[in-house]
Amino acid sequence: MGSSSSRLNILETASKLFQVQGYHATGLNQIIKESGSPKGSIYYHFPEGKEQIALEAVEYTGKIVREQLNKTLTASADPVESLQSVVQHLVDHLGHPEDVEGVPIGLIALETCSMSEKLRKACSEAFTSWQRLFADKLIENGFKQDRARELGILLQCTLEGALTVSVTQDNSEPLRILKEQIPLIIKP
Amino acid sequence: MGSSSSRLNILETASKLFQVQGYHATGLNQIIKESGSPKGSIYYHFPEGKEQIALEAVEYTGKIVREQLNKTLTASADPVESLQSVVQHLVDHLGHPEDVEGVPIGLIALETCSMSEKLRKACSEAFTSWQRLFADKLIENGFKQDRARELGILLQCTLEGALTVSVTQDNSEPLRILKEQIPLIIKP
DNA sequence: GTCTATATAAAGATAGAC
DNA sequence: GTCTATCTTTATATAGAC
Structure with a gap:
């Protein structure tokens, strides 16, 4: 260990800050201060x-969200029900972005995709991995592979958008409407 | 006139830069330089x-997008067809964010909503105005008011999300999938 | 109204003692 | 590995000549 504890601490703090404030608004000084680590470290x-x-923060957040999604998606066998749980989970955490699942990486993705190809790719891969989780759940439930892939992408996009709009409007209604419309969207 | 020309020039330049790079990555110096106006101005x-x-850039972009949406939505009487045109329009302009309709205000919305209540409200109102345009189109075509409002919000969220993911993944597929699924989503 | 020079704060980054 | 002091650049913002 040795370094691990301090390193992970910095990474966790940075991940939260990047999610809520974005890349450019988050200074190294703030990461130092809130993580308790010194600038030298x-x-x-x-x-x-x-x-x-x-x-590394994007990769870390991608993994945390992946694990959380996996847990929620396997809690119910029914794909509609489990996807609705995913949305409900976002509604529940709307005002509390201190949890890592707040506004995942949409902000940092838009901020950096035209600036750093490395960062763009990392965000892209996180998105893809979430899309795949949705698709797999549908395949398990009898959807054809191509159709499941399509819906996986559509679902991830819609979640991203509804979350963005809910946060901006300071109102959970967009997410709640999405939740209600899930049965309509998930059609073979 | 007098001031108007210079003022509008600054506003147009700033609007484009904020859309593509975001709030924090866009410096006053860059706005000065690219608009040709001096810092004093x-x-x-x-x-x-x-x-x-x-x-003012958010309000300006909100209005431009509103006008563009209006034009596209009235080009066809059929709501499915005209909404698909809206999506196609985004696909066509994906690699060219020099047009004002590139990545509208999702980025600046996420960046500033937890920082400035004024800016958050301006972004929120732009989103709402676009949602209303979609809803009105559906009401014209016989949808009940409540259902049209719901779908207007869902459509705007989905567009926002698909655009974010398409830009991040440097791939128009998310938007193209959304376009194909519009008939499925627009159900009374 | 236009332009330049400058003030002031904060950013990212580095050097070097411990 | 940790911490501090500091370098350099850039940001927003202002003062004041023209």
């Missing part, structure tokens, strides 16, 4: 600086 | 500084 653990931290 | 026309420019 940050460049020891992440020698390539801010971009490296962001890259 | 920017504080003459926008005495409250960057936040005022961003606020």
Whole structure:
């Protein structure tokens, strides 16, 4: 261990800050301060600086969200019901972005995709992995592979959008409407 | 006129930059440089500084997108067909964010909603106005008012999300899938 | 109304003692 | 591995000549 504890601590703090505030609004100074680590440590653990931290933060958040999605999706056998649980979970955490599942990576994706190809790819891969989880759930329930893939992408996009609009409007209605319309969208 | 030309020029330049790069990545210096206006002018026309420019840029972009949506939505009587045209229009402009309809205001909305209540409200109102355009189109075509409102919100969220994911993945597939699924989503 | 020079704060990054 | 002091650049913002 040794370094691990301090490194992970920085990464967790950075991940939360990047999610809520975005890449450019989050300064190294703030990461230092909130993580409790000194500025010297940050460049020891992440020698390539801010971009490296962001890259690892995106991968880290991608994995956490993947695990959370997996848990929620397997809680019920019915795909409609489990997808509705995913949306409900977002509604429940709307005002509390201190949890890692707040506004995942849409913000940092839009901020950095035209600036760093590395970061764009990392965000893209996180999105793809979530899409695949939705698709797999549908395949398990008898959907054809191509149709499941299509719906997986559509679902992830719709979630991303409804979350963005709910946060912006400070209102859970967009997410609640999406939840109600899930049965309509999930059709073979 | 007099001031109008210079002022509008700054606003148009700022709107494009905010859309593509976001609020924090866009510096006043860059707005000055690309608009050709001198730094003195920017504080003459926008005495409250960057936040005022961003606020007016969001309102400006909201209006431009509203006008563009209106045009596309009235081109065909059929709501499914005209909504598909809206999506196709986004696909066509994916790689060219120099047009104002590139990645409208999702980025600046996420960046600023937890930082400035003024800006959050401006973004929220732009979203609402677009949702209303979709709803009105559906009401014209015999949808009940409540159902049309619901679908208007869902459509705007889905567009926002599919655009975000398409830009991030550098791939029009998410938007194209959405286009194909519009008939499935638009059900009374 | 236009433009330049400058003030001031904060960013990312580095050096080097411990 | 940890911490501090500091370098350099850039950001927003202002003052004041023209």
